[in-house]
Amino acid sequence: MVKLAAKCILAGDPAVxxxxxxxxxxxxxxHFQKNYTLTTGVDLVVKTVPVPDTGDSVELFIFDSAGKELFSEMLDKLWESPNVLCLVYDVTNEQSFINCSKWLEKARSQIPGTFLPGVLVGNKTDLASRRVVDSAQARAWALxxxxxxxxxxxxxxxxxxAPFHCLAKQFHHLYREKVEVFHTLV
Structure with missing residues (x-):
């Protein structure tokens, strides 16, 4: 049984x-808090996620960072060396979806030349009558x-x-690949 630790960056526009x-x-x-205050720095959420069919687990250190550009400069240090990425947009806000490209580029720039596993999450599906971002469009972009x-x-x-369980599986898969490569070298 292996317990891994992964740094997860949670990124996206404000209020998504x-x-x-x-x-x-x-x-x-x-816990669903109806009245949130704008995140002005970073909140840290830590949770252990079991990886199905392995007996292993991944402890996700989720860095919930401010979406405002004003705070992005001070976040650069906290964004260093992420292991996984969770990009979030609001299905009722097309600009928040378009801006995911910018957030993805920022995250990937932290680890140039290295694959960064991740997920795209369209939130607020309960507001179906106000939806402007098409599921198929988002899926195609993500893929x-x-x-x-x-x-x-x-x-x-x-x-x-589901997104966090997927991130844990992705990180675990990369870990297993690295272990296998290591064993071929020994």
Whole structure:
């Protein structure tokens, strides 16, 4: 049984639901705060995720960072050397989806030449009548970037765990690959 630790950057525009997603995940869906204050720095959420069919687990250190450009300079240090990335956008806000390219580029620039596993999460699916970002469009973009794609409604506690379980599996898979390479060298 192996317990791994992974640094996860939670990125996206302000008010897309990053903090709600992280808090719901930490509390197993028991915590949805209706009135959030804008994250001005970084909140850290830590949770251990079992990797199915392995007996192993990944302790995710989820850095929930501010979405405002104003705070991005001071976040650069905290973004160093991520292991996995969770990009979040609001399905009712097309600009938040478009800006995911910028957030992805910023995260990948922290580890040039290294593959950064990640997920794209479309949040607020409970606001179906206000949806402007098409699921197929988001999925196609995510796949083109090498990301898994999820949709969630944190408010309705729908699918909020799946992105993090996927990240844990992705990180564990990379770990196993590195171990196998190491064994071929010995």
């Amino acid at each position: 639901g990053k903090t709600a997603l992280a808090q719901s995940f930490r509390s197993d869906g028991a 083109g970037q090498g990301l898994e794609c999820f949709e969630t409604s944190v408010k309705e506690t729908e699918n909020y765990e």
